[in-house]
Amino acid sequence: MAVGLTPPPALAPVPGVWLGTATAGIRYSGRPDLALMAFAEGSEVACVFTRNAFRAAPVTIAEAHLGMTRPRFALINAGNANAGNGQRGVRDAMRCCELLAAAAGVAPAAVLPFSTGVIGEPLNLAAFRAGIPAALSALGEDGWLAAAQAMMTTDTVAKGASRRIPCAGGVVTITGIAKGAGMIRPDMATMLAFVATDARVEPTHLAELLAGAVDASFHCISVDGDTSTNDACLLVATGRSGVTVDAGSAESAALSAGLREVCTDLAQAIVRDGEGATKFITIEVRGGIDVAECRRVAFAVAHSPLVKTAFYASDPNWGRILAAVGRAGVEGLALGDVGISLSGVRVVQGGERDGAYTEAAGQAAMARAEITLVIELGRGAAEARIWTTDLSHEYVRINAEYRT
């Protein structure tokens, strides 16, 4: 029941990146569940990983490998998160890297592993042994959509986005894919995103560009407030466009903007495909003293089960929104300065119901599938915007279903 989400349009190949998939039988059968991304020699790679202290084995291995050598492959599987498996999980993740390294003729440290799926079950290594050669032989520049499909768990729609950025030295391409969708199914955790560009970018600047894009996109979404053990976002710059993007340049600004767009498309797609979602909600908080407090307010509202069920019910229950704003921990917040509007309908002014507000107007605004909630704090010039979903019967059904 994805909200306003269709399969991605044609995804532009990124010179220097090849993708291949296989039906390895890691947990699912009869569908691709293994994906490889190969990076041209000399490509620079940056990654951000989950902030959860409970990190899956592939996350720890990927981070360690990133510090050792330039990555040549990302090895991605769906169906098993390889989390909560202790030392065995670490050994298994390493073994997968070694299998790919041997088959591809690279060092094991040049392989970054990514896993998504069930927590606490050992990896099926035989499936990797069979799937890796098949995925290697399928590598091609046009494999983006197939890779997006192969890493889906209970995502209902594959997620991808492309941008082409005109620069002084030529056109730079950015393409990314992601999977969500929050933490769907009893234990199907993990958000993964893989983004590539053919710009040439130095590693430090690449990490900055990625951090900025992730901060403006993946860090601005919430389905249920739960951070997964396996979340990761990778950005590779192959340099194959011949365009060098230096920090501080006009190209950097353009690339940065394009990256944010691609990451925002992917992040919004994850929310739209969030478990049980019937509404896609944009929360804008304005007039804060700094961005941090604006985000704190936005997430307090986004995480409130009472607000989320009100969205599900199309109930313009502004008292719940005000109460969530009030408990967000904003020091010295003056209730009398707070304003709220729902998709353009002014609901609260000066901390109380707006004089011109009618329930009919509020209900009409809430009945839409896409809603923008604007909260004004009236204490500064900072603002923040995040995206979230409602809380539906379907969410409870999906997450209460016993693991199958």
Added chain:
Amino acid sequence: MAVGLTPPPALAPVPGVWLGTATAGIRYSGRPDLALMAFAEGSEVACVFTRNAFRAAPVTIAEAHLGMTRPRFALINAGNANAGNGQRGVRDAMRCCELLAAAAGVAPAAVLPFSTGVIGEPLNLAAFRAGIPAALSALGEDGWLAAAQAMMTTDTVAKGASRRIPCAGGVVTITGIAKGAGMIRPDMATMLAFVATDARVEPTHLAELLAGAVDASFHCISVDGDTSTNDACLLVATGRSGVTVDAGSAESAALSAGLREVCTDLAQAIVRDGEGATKFITIEVRGGIDVAECRRVAFAVAHSPLVKTAFYASDPNWGRILAAVGRAGVEGLALGDVGISLSGVRVVQGGERDGAYTEAAGQAAMARAEITLVIELGRGAAEARIWTTDLSHEYVRINAEYRT
């Protein structure tokens, strides 16, 4: 569908406290919805109020009045929270105090108002005008249960508890009543609790006793993580037992323990009657560096919709619990030291599934209506215990129902 909750046994009268109720028609019809508590002259009163920055008008008035004179009355209504009503709400709350003050012959500042119910609708003052004289004429020492019933909104069971504490100078009585149940119904907010003792306690020490009891009880519960705009807990000490309880005395320790018991009974009753609750869950976090981090972990787990739906489904989904522990923001948490058990069944040891654990044993533990989840952090000697509920279809149904 309260979990293991029956109406309170006989509530002991507290000399110096009289209660009366009336069917005022504030919002409900045909049931008591107004309650008065009268305190003997010379009684000391302490209160704690919601930490929400969005505070209802009666909360602001009650706090102001507390600083002005010794309270003689608490005026409590159900059905309307008088929150989000701006200056009109403040005037209306004051007017209610004045009505009672005039009828009872006390100063308006000697009246503390408490409201629970719908947010954003003006108070029906005519109902107060009619109800206050009726409630005054009903005042009696045996009115505790009737008052607990009069302040129910969608609570399904009235909540009360009593203790009698033998002291050197005589027996001291403690009786308390509360209403919850989280934030039930689309906008029925508010937890209220009123506790009385006939001990003689100096104001400063009374405030300390209340703070300690609330910290160990009402601050250790969560139904949905939402803090209401009207939460309040009042403690009155009438001194009518003739027993003086000084700070640091053996009597103080006994009174403090009794108060904690009464408040814990009330707090647990609120959770047991939480909206849609099918499980009553005790979360104990042990081995933390301090109590604050133990509580942070406990509430991260208690607030996780994924963990809550797993409890609802009786699914021993320990990966979700570990993931919630991991995102609780405990600096330097070593996953390899974390242990988890469910009602005595060891599930996780050293950050991974315990070797002897079986799904059958986990499912049997989760199938109970009352579950104790123990989380060991393995980094210190501090511990904390909180109480919460599961997240059921009924929760979504209750909270998505349009306001009626």
